Amino acid sequence: MQYRIRHRTLYRYDVPANLCHNEARLKPLDLPGQRCLSWKLRIEPEPEFHRSRVDSFGNHIDYFSIQRPHPELIITAESEVEVIANGQLSLEAGGPWEQARDRLLASKDPASLEARAFTLSSPLIPTLPELAAFAMPDFTPGRCIIEAVSAFNSRIFKDFKFDPDFSTIATPVLEVLENRRGVCQDFAQLMIASLRSIGLPARYVSGYLETLPPPGKAKMVGADASHAWVSVFVPGQGWIDFDPTNNLRPAERHITVATGRDYRDVSPLRGVTVGGASHHLKVSVDVMPLQK
Helix, strand or coil: CEEEEEEEEEEEEEEEEEEEEEEECCCCCCECCEEEEEEEEEEECCCCEEEEEECCCCCEEEEEEECCCEEEEEEEEEEEEEECCCCCCCCCCCCEHHHHHHHHHHCCCHHHHHHHHHHCCECCECCCHHHHHHHHHHCCCCCEHHHHHHHHHHHHHHHCEECCCCCCCCCCHHHHHHHCEECHHHHHHHHHHHHHHCCCCEEEEEEEECCCCCCCCCCCCCEECEEEEEEEEECCCEEEEEECCCCECCCCCEEEEEEECCHHHHCCEEEEEEECCCEEEEEEEEEEEECC
16 A cells, blocks of 8 residues: 655744754654655755754654744655555464563564563653553463453553543553543553563554545545554564554554654654744644555
8 A cells, every 4th residue: 555645733933933953753664564655854944954864763853953033833744655564463473472571581683682672661651560460461371472462452442432632742651541541642652561561572653544534525634643553572573563542453554654662752743942932733644545
């Protein structure tokens, strides 16, 4: 499947801002099963300084600085991406979850050594006994790791309510667990925190999900949005994605932009502004399938 993606962010200031420094993570990644065919970033007003780099997680970052008064800032990212759905994955793959965890700790291969960093706490995702206890009903002794993670993914979907008014970026995962509600970011971070708390490596994935209009209705411009899901490392299998918000394994409709320990590592835009007083933010995303 091929998509054309347009992600537009508008900051409008009450009075002109004098200076801003920003980082953007908006370029889709090249991964097994995904290719970024084209990419363009437009920044208005044009920045005095603009440089690109790749961070330690492999994400593409654009750093830019505007050093003159500007009443608004518009960042528009446009890309074309090809996504190839993964084949069917057996629930028996990876073996018992405890053995997969222990193999990871004993292995010296580069992929496992890198994955072990994702068993640790991060700024937004703690490892706690309460979170381990939350995961354990699905991780019974000897259960295959893919089957266990799939069941846990389904339980979060069934037991939690999607509520866009409940949380913010800073809402703790224990608060999400207690209230059983949140958004895709909350469900992803709760699932990751619980998996890490029982010793399994899990990372945060940020990207886009193609949304489908109701039957007979045209798709609305700007109706799509950024999405978040989870990737779990299984020795011998690699990173395998799960989407607790939608109770599925990501396939052709999920486009990966960045991965990291938690939301702070993958936020689409981050920076500081001098002046401007308060600002008004508007974000629109379009994920449009292309005819082959």
